[in-house]
Amino acid sequence: MDKPREGIAKKKMIRRIIMGVVGLAAIGSATYMLGNLKPAAPTVEAATLWPDTVKRGPMLRQVRGLGTLVPEEVMQVPANSEGRVEKRHFLPGVKVTADTVLLELSNPELQLSMVDAEWQLKSGEATYTDLKVRLESQRLEQKAKAAQVKSEFVQAKLKSDREYELAKNGLAADLNVRLAKATAEELGERYEVEQQRLANMGEMIEAQLQGQKVEIEKRRAAYNLKKLQVDQLKVRAGTTGVLQTVAVEIGQKVAAGTILARVVQPWKLKAELKIAETQAKDILIGQPAQIDTRNGIVNGSVMRIDPAVVNGTVTVDVRIEGTLPPGARPDLSVDGTIELEKLSDVLYVGRPVFGQKNSTVGLFKLTPDGKEANRVQVQFGRDSVNQIEIVKGLSIGDKVILSDMSNWDAHQRIRLN
Secondary structure, three states: OHHHHHHHHHHHHHHHHHHHHHHHHHHHHHHHHHHOOOOOOOEEOHHHOOEEEOEEEEEEEEEEEEEEEEEOOEEEEEOOOOEEEEEEOOOOOOEEOOOOEEEEEEOHHHHHHHHHHHHHHHHHHHHHHHHHHHHHHHHHHHHHHHHHHHHHHHHHHHHHHHHHHHHHOOOOOHHHHHHHHHHHHHHHHHHHHHHHHHHHHHHHHHHHHHHHHHHHHHHHHHHHHHHHHHHOOEEEOOOOEEEEEEOOOOOOEEOOOOEEEEEEOOOOEEEEEEEEOOOHHHOOOOOEEEEEOOOOEEEEEEEEEEEEEEOOEEEEEEEEEOOOOOOOOOOOEEEEEEEEEEEEEEEEEEOOOOOOOOOEEEEEEEOOOOOEEEEEEEEEEEEOOOEEEEEEOOOOOOEEEOOOOHHHOOOOEEEEO
16 A cells, blocks of 8 residues: 555656756746846837938038127217206107207306407407508508609609700709719619518518417417317217217216217117137128027128137127118117038038037937937037038938937937837
């Protein structure tokens, strides 16, 4: 009876051994298979990503910067003389012309000096008139004296001629002839002297009058200067435009040279763009540009590039070519795009969030079925505002993700949901 039981026990032990071996083999196989499985890829919502397709063709290189509209010409209206603000006729925003009076100043000392200069001028003019009359009287006296000597000379000449004729006929003594002739010659010389004096007196009169005229002109210039300074107490705009600012208040005392107001011409505006210093090196004078005023886009061209870098940006002035849209005014915020060059045939893609020119970055490239994306190394070349050139790593038709993928930097593969 014990033999059957021993056989059964032996069979059970063999079965257990076989099952153990099979179990160990299954565990080993599972372990091997699990070791060869790829790490699980994280799942990303496809709707939150920004993909783009690699293309080949022309690419327009551009740089972009924010800025403001500023006047090409600004008229600073200064105080030409010291004074006190008495009246302010206009507030900013009013259209003005060159003769529009903006402010009125007062300066009693300046007005008194103008009156004094006016009386000095009148005194000089009176002195000139008096001198002219006196010199003219002296000239007339000299002229009369010359005329008297001339008359005496003519009479003496006639008497000499008469004595000569009488002497020829033996009716007059030879002595009388010589005396008459001597008298005539003397009076002739005196007449020449008086005539010379009369001529010299004319030159002397002209010289004295010219000297007095110079003094009058000097006093007139001083008076006109004071008068102009008093007239400039009425501060005028000096140009046609729009009054932008008035920097003083009524009752305020200002010194000469103080800026009182500012006039601009809103139809002559330019755009001052702030371009990142890393992008400004390729900008040249004359390059075309577009200015977005938020109410329309106008064309322009680069007219000036600031040589200095301020806070990491370079100021670029763009001249507006064409009519500005309604609402354009000084200090309006604008967005400007400058065209650097046109590349005829390049491989390019949309600019990724962290893509920089002449750099190598890792991008996720979508698989053909669009369900997964694998990280690839891409070498970039020249860049633009929205596109960047591909030097190596991608081909035409490849789809890559341009979004910020920094959260998946530790993964080489992602699944798209």
